[in-house]
Amino acid sequence: MAGVPLRVCLFSGASSLPIRIADHLGLLSEAGLAAELHLTRGSRELVEGLAAGRYDVVHAAPDNFIEWSDRTGADIVSWIGGTSGPLHLIGSPELAGLADLAGRGIAVDSPDSGFVSILMKIVRAGGLAAEDVSLVPLGSTQLRYEALMAGRTAATMLALPWSAMALEAGFSLLGDRDQVLPGMQGSSGASLRTWLAAHPDTADSYLKALCAAITWLNHPANLEDANRYICETYGTSPALADAVHRSIMDPRTGWSPSAFIDPAGMDMVCRLRSENGRPPDRPATSYYTLEPYRRVFGFGLGPCAGEPPEDVEGA
Incomplete structure (x- = not known):
């Protein structure tokens, strides 16, 4: 049976490694997705494609999404994390x-x-x-x-x-x-808010596939295969491939095991825009959501960003 179509646009750099590994290993297909990965030549092409409906999910620096949302009115929301360096x-x-x-x-x-x-x-x-x-x-x-x-x-x-x-x-x-800028959210996955609201099952399947790819990349038994993939994809030496792998999967600056988007890191993105004379139009919490994490993982996340807390009985 054919999978659910999903159009993803990303840069070709190593920060997109879990996404490309998810495709390479067939994890996206296993999650029921018929995913198309498109490599972009620039952020403008990527964000314009998202706003025009050519892509469902895009991965880039979240500052790009804030800039485009504020300038054009497109309601773009980040909902997947990424790296904070290097x-x-x-x-x-x-x-x-x-x-x-x-x-x-x-x-x-x-x-x-x-x-x-x-x-x-x-x-x-x-x-x-x-x-x-x-x-x-x-x-x-x-x-x-x-x-x-x-x-x-x-x-x-x-x-x-x-x-x-x-x-x-x-x-x-x-x-x-x-x-x-230690700890700043360096990259994120984003969608139009309308698409994300209309396709929760597709979003959840994509998030699960990325987490499966991250788990695979973090497993010591897969190190040789992962480094071989990096060598073949980016044309690096084996030693450099190992360094790239360790950096991208570093728990402090690389992908978290749950691909979690960091609220503090997103707040830092907005504060940096203000520092550069381009303050965001809205609070940082309006540019991202934790809803997919709450659906997929469920525990310890509380209300989504931008949502009021639920009333506590007896309070």
Whole structure:
């Protein structure tokens, strides 16, 4: 019997590893889903596709969803977690520090993408002002990595595996998100609120499949197979594949076992937007929901974000 259609859009970086493993191992099919995974070349393409109904679930930095919701009125809600790191500002080998970026161009996905808020936090922490650098839109992390390797940009924000590959090639580490924004929700899965409300069973099946993939990735017996998949998918060395695997599955900065979206991490995303002069239109709790977790796991979560607590009898 054919599965329930599900269209998922994501970036090709290692932060999407559990999603791609869920597809690779057939876990999405086992969950009753006929999933199509689409790799995007940029955040604008991804979010526009979600708003237009071309995708059901998208994975990216939650700042992208807040920006798009506030600017266009599209009711986008994050409901799956992801990683909170690592994310690095990597520069050309001749750059000794952040001060050397003054007057240089930094490649970004788009000027209003989620990584830009983090980039400007790193720039300010290094003693530079926003006007000291210029932003050059180039698209996805892979495209920016290729531009950095070819000398077409002085620096860019890179996630795994490209950050590790660039450092291995002798490029300079200029900044680390975890140093300036520890615990921030770095990536999330989101849908239109109307789709999520209309398809709870599909959402729950997807969440269960991702949790099964995370469990598989965390099991020591699967380490060799997981690292082989990383090598084949991203073209890394075995040693680098192992480092990528350990980082993405790190319980502090990687995927949690339940793919949980962290309310404190989402609050930090909103506070960073305010710090950068782009305060969100609504409270942080309106941009995410814990409802799928309450349905799937049920215990200890209490009311969903944004919901009033239920009346306690006798209170």
